[in-house]
């Protein structure tokens with residue numbers, strides 16, 4: 146696949162320069178960051194909270210958080226897009242939990258700053274590459290129950306115990322579905338993702 | 342536990358839903374600098390990012406961009422502690438509001454109302470915090486010993502008029518009055534115009550109801566190579582280069 150590589154090479158240095166400018170508190174850099182990832186993060190947050198006004202609030206929080214914490218990402222090697230999406234997802238799920246009265250602290254660990262160093266050397270172009278299409282295709286290939294558990298995990302932040310309660314299935318069954326679903330995703334994406 | 346036993350839990354860990362004991366174990370491995378688990382979780386984070394990017398595409402309102410840019414636009418880290426009272430007060434208000442709301446109304450209604458109240462309050466807090474930062478920046482520019490100022494609009498009978506203050510290390514402050522209200526989908530954009538080069542965007546702003554405006558572009562300015570500061574009316578997303586005739590031009594003394 147040559148196209149994704151070109152896109153990755155093309156976008157990588159740009160993202161790095163952007164992180165540098167964000168660290169220098171250049172407001173224009175925030176505008177560019179928004180132009181690059183605003184729609185993507187809004188789509189994700191809207192999928193989680195399903196309310197446009199709240200989704201916009203949460204996206205605003207996400208960008209402010211990135212602006213305030215950009216120092217925890219390594220501008221030489223950090224991928225700001227995936228990091229930003231992780232923060233957006235965390236904000237959205239955190240909101241979902243608090244509004245549903247679910248306990249924030251049982252199974253979930255949503256402190257994205259812990260993960261910031263792991264975004265080092267991640268392919269910066271990953272989000273605009275062909276791989277997004279690949280993951281969509283891989284999701285569509287999953288059996289319905291398997292797709293459901295992945296969606297509950299990703300878009301609602303449910304732990305396996307919570308899925309078991311929600312779907313009325315024994316925990317053992319849920320764990321099998323999750324394991325199988327993740328294995329299929331890994332098989333579909335493994336080569337593409339780890340080659341970066 | 343060894344890395345092989347943790348392998349199947351990397352994705353759950355990356356999504357924040359791994360359970361004990363695996364969660365703690367993976368964390369320990371990563372903190373110890375375990376390369377196997379580090380690489381595994383990194384790959385899982387990539388997959389998570391891709392899953393996030395696979396959400397059905399949706400379009401936020403154009404105002405969101407403004408809100409985000411308006412709520413920063415300047416250095417916030419240095420003033421972090423100054424915000425604490427603002428947030429503490431807002432949190433207290435939220436608790437009080439929650440108490441009265443819950444004791445008076447049915448729970449389902451309250452939950453929805455509280456949600457939107459808390460969202461609104463969050464936005465207000467951000468706006469206030471950003472305003473404090475903006476005023477602090479403005480004051481720093483005004484009071485800087487190396488600040489240069491330039492007036493504009495002095496000879497015109499008609500609006501707008503005001504002053505521009507430029508501090509080489511702190512930035513540009515524009516204070517204007519008699520600014521006409523912009524049309525609904527338009528905004529004011531400030532420009533720093535270097536000598537013999539293209540104008541550089543210096544931020545978006547709106548005027549107040551009374552026609553006044555204060556706008557700060559924090560950061561370094563090379564005074565020697567700057568000819569003027571100008572303001573144009575642009576589409577609300579802002580422009581890379583001016584597309585209308587400036588209604589403010591403040592020429593800086595050579």
Ligand SMILES: [Zn+2]
Nearest residue numbers: 344370375378
């Ligand atoms: Zn390990």
